Amino acid sequence: MAGIELRNLNKSYTVDGRILPVLRDLTLSLESGAITVLLGKSGCGKTTLLRLIAGLEMPDSGEIRFGSNSKAAFVFQEPRLMPWLTVRDNIQFGLRRRDISPEDTDRIIETVGLTGFERAYPHQLSGGMQQRTALARALICQPSFILMDEPFAALDHFTREDMQQALLEIREKTSASILFVTHSIDEALTLGDEIVLLSGGIAASHYPVSLPHPRSLYADDIIAIRRQIIAGLEHAL
Ligand SMILES: Nc1ncnc2c1ncn2[C@@H]1O[C@H](COP(=O)(O)OP(=O)(O)O)[C@@H](O)[C@H]1O
Ligand SMILES: [Mg+2]
Structure with missing residues (x-):
C-alpha cells in the first residue's frame, strides 16, 4: 500500500x-x-x-x-535546537509531559546514540550529536x-x-x-x-x-x- x-x-x-x-x-x-x-x-x-x-x-x-x-515530522539541514534547553528538554520540546513517559524518552535517546548526554546543552555537542538530537525530537512524536x-x-x-x-x-x-x-x-x-x-x-x-x-x-x-x-x-x- x-x-x-x-x-x-x-x-x-x-x-x-x-x-x-x-x-x-x-x-x-x-x-x-x-x-x-x-x-x-x-x-x-x-x-x-x-x-x-x-x-x-x-x-x-x-x-x-x-x-x-x-x-509527519521534519528534520532540517540545521538542527534548530533551543540553545537554552538540554538534549532531553529539546527532544521533549512541544510535547505535553503527560504524552510521553520518561522511559519512552530514554528509549529514543538510546536509539539515536545519545545516552549519557541527556543533560548536555547544544553548544556542548558536536554537529553530528546535535543532528541526532533533532532526529530524536522527530522520532518522539511517533x-x-x-x-x-x-x-x-x-x-x-x-x-x-x-x-x-x-x-x-x-x-x-x-x-x-x-x-x-x-x-x-x-x-x-x-x-x-x-x-x-x-x-x-x-x-x-x-x-x-x-x-x-x-x-x-x-x-x-x-x-x-x-x-x-x-x-x-x-x-x-
Ligand atoms: N517562498 C518562496 N517564494 C518565492 N520563491 C520561492 C519560495 N520558496 C522557494 N522558492 C523558489 O522555488 C524554487 C524551488 O525552491 P526549493 O524548493 O527551495 O528548491 P530545492 O530545495 O530543490 O533547492 C527556487 O527557484 C526558489 O527560489
Ligand atoms: Mg532545499
Missing part, C-alpha cells in the same frame, strides 16, 4: 510580479515503510515538495493523500513519515557516514516511512530503497535500489545505478 500519494501537484511562487512554476503536475507514490530519496539540482523544488507534504504550504492544485496516518531535508549536508564526511548508518539502524526500529532529500548521489545510493530524480517540476526518473545494507559504493550493481543517475542528472533541469 502506498504511504503517500501525490497526484498532479502544481505549485508556483510569484516573485516580483512574475510567476515562477516549481512543481508541474507532479505525480508520485511513496511506499510505506521505505526510504525514498529525492534527488535533484539546487532550486528544482525538493524543499517545496517536502513543505507541501508537511502541510506547511498548500499546492495550487492537485492532491496529497496519506495511506493511514498522516503524522511519526508515520519523517521528512528529512538535506539533514546531513552540513556534516563532515565521517560524521555524515556515521549518521547514515544511524539512520539505517533507526529505520529497523520504526515503521515510519522516510522521505530524504539530498543532492549527493552517494548518499542516495547508501540510503534509498527508491531514488526519485526531481527535474522540471516532475518526478522525472525512478531508480529502485533493492540491495541489502550495508552497501558498498563500489559494488557493480551500485556503480551501474550511479551511472544511470548521472546520465539522468545531465539532462535534469
